[in-house]
Structure formats: C-alpha cells, structure tokens
Amino acid sequence: MSGPDAETKMQFVYHLRARGVTDTRVLAAMEEIDRGQFVRGIFAGRAYEDMPLPIACGQTISQPSVVGLMTQALKLTGRDKVLEIGTGSGYQAAVLSKLARRVYTLDRHARLVREAQAVFDGLNLVNITAMTADGSRGLEEQAPFDRIIVTAAAEDPPGPLLAQLKIGGIMVVPVGQSDTVQTLIRVRRSETGYEYDEIRPVRFVPLLEGLGRDG
Numbered sequence: 001m002s003g004p005d006a007e008t009k010m011q012f013v014y015h016l017r018a019r020g021v022t023d024t025r026v027l028a029a030m031e032e033i034d035r036g037q038f039v040r041g042i043f044a045g046r047a048y049e050d051m052p053l054p055i056a057c058g059q060t061i062s063q064p065s066v067v068g069l070m071t072q073a074l075k076l077t078g079r080d081k082v083l084e085i086g087t088g089s090g091y092q093a094a095v096l097s098k099l100a101r102r103v104y105t106l107d108r109h110a111r112l113v114r115e116a117q118a119v120f121d122g123l124n125l126v127n128i129t130a131m132t133a134d135g136s137r138g139l140e141e142q143a144p145f146d147r148i149i150v151t152a153a154a155e156d157p158p159g160p161l162l163a164q165l166k167i168g169g170i171m172v173v174p175v176g177q178s179d180t181v182q183t184l185i186r187v188r189r190s191e192t193g194y195e196y197d198e199i200r201p202v203r204f205v206p207l208l209e210g211l212g213r214d215g
C-alpha cells in the first residue's frame with residue numbers, strides 16, 4: 001500500500017512540532033510509521049489530520065499530537081521494555097516499537113488485538129507482542145517494565161501497574177473522574193516512592209474492567 005505524499009508528511013511533522021512534539025527521534029518514528037495503515041474505511045483518508053478517529057469496537061485511534069507528546073514524555077532510551085495498556089488500532093505501539101527494545105501491548109477487545117497484530121506483521125514490527133487481557137492488572141509474567149503507557153483513562157493509576165514499574169521507570173497515564181476532563185500525568189518511580197507531574201489536559205476513552213464481548 002502506498003503511503004502519503006511527501007508534502008502531506010512534511011505538513012504532518014510540521015504540525016506535530018507546533019503542538020510541542022520536539023524530540024527528533026519521536027518525530028522520525030512518527031514520520032516512518034504510516035498512520036494510514038491503522039485507520040480503515042471512510043476515515044482512512046483523514047489519517048494525516050491531527051484528530052482522533054473511530055476504529056472498531058467503539059474505540060478511537062488517538063490524536064497524533066497526543067501520541068507524540070505521550071511518547072516524548074516516556075523518555076525512551078532504545079533499551080526499554082515497555083507495556084502499553086490499550087492497543088486500539090496499534091498505532092501507538094508501532095511508534096513505540098521504533099524507539100524501544102520490546103513492546104507488550106494489551107487490549108480488552110480480542111478483535112482489536114487481532115487486527116493490530118495483522119498490521120504489525122505487514123510492517124514487520126517483530127518486537128511487539130499484542131495480547132487480549134484486562135490491562136488494569138498489568139502483565140505480571142513480564143514485569144517489571146522500564147516504561148508503562150496507558151492509553152485509556154482511569155480514576156487513578158491502577159495499583160498493579162504502579163507495582164510493575166521498575167525503580168527508575170516512567171509511566172504515562174491519563175487520569176480523571178469524568179469522561180470529559182482528564183489530565184495526562186507522568187509517574188516516576190524512585191527508590192523511595194512515586195513522583196507525579198501533570199503534562200496537559202486530555203480526553204481518552206475509559207479504562208474498563210474485564211474483557212470485551214466482541215470475540
């Protein structure tokens with residue numbers, strides 16, 4: 001499948017910069033991964049607009065500038081073992097895969113995991129493992145993680161995820177009690193505890209418990 005033309009890509013990167021995505025490695029990864037591969041049907045032509053778009057199972061692919069800012073906030077080193085909660089389309093995981101050693105991504109909808117896996121295979125992104133699971137429990141068998149990114153909003157950072165973060169590790173998670181007002185926060189784990197800082201207001205679909213019923 002052919003990607004976007006050079007002009008579209010240039011505009012995309014220019015806009016990401018204007019929205020505060022300044023890390024050149026993050027910009028390079030986002031230039032490399034074609035968002036058009038992760039959007040289907042009538043919205044496919046809008047993949048290079050800075051908007052969230054509908055995907056299967058009533059979910060959304062995040063806005064590119066938010067993907068960029070979250071990825072940047074993780075401060076990846078290239079050697080990281082990353083856990084993502086909320087595979088969705090797989091776009092965020094694909095961007096992470098270019099900047100980290102290994103990415104585990106979980107979604108509660110089996111269909112989304114299946115479809116994302118097919119895109120990862122097509123792009124030969126072999127360092128991503130996608131699994132159907134309730135991500136609010138994390139992924140005990142692969143813990144601890146250098147980085148954790150949650151792409152669905154919780155009231156508070158889930159306890160199992162805090163516990164599965166390495167000392168020295170970073171987690172990025174949208175938190176908030178309502179569907180409309182949430183804050184993206186960064187959690188750093190040190191020897192003595194957890195430090196929190198706020199990044200910006202965001203709006204994500206909710207982190208729900210249990211598995212989806214789509215089969």
Ligand code: SAH
Nearest residue numbers: 061086088089091092107108135151207208
């Ligand atoms: N990162 C995605 C966007 C995620 S949308 C992308 O790049 O396209 C949020 C996703 O979180 C949805 O697919 C939803 O099914 C998933 N989700 C919500 N609660 C979850 C949970 N407890 N465990 C795993 N996934 C969850």
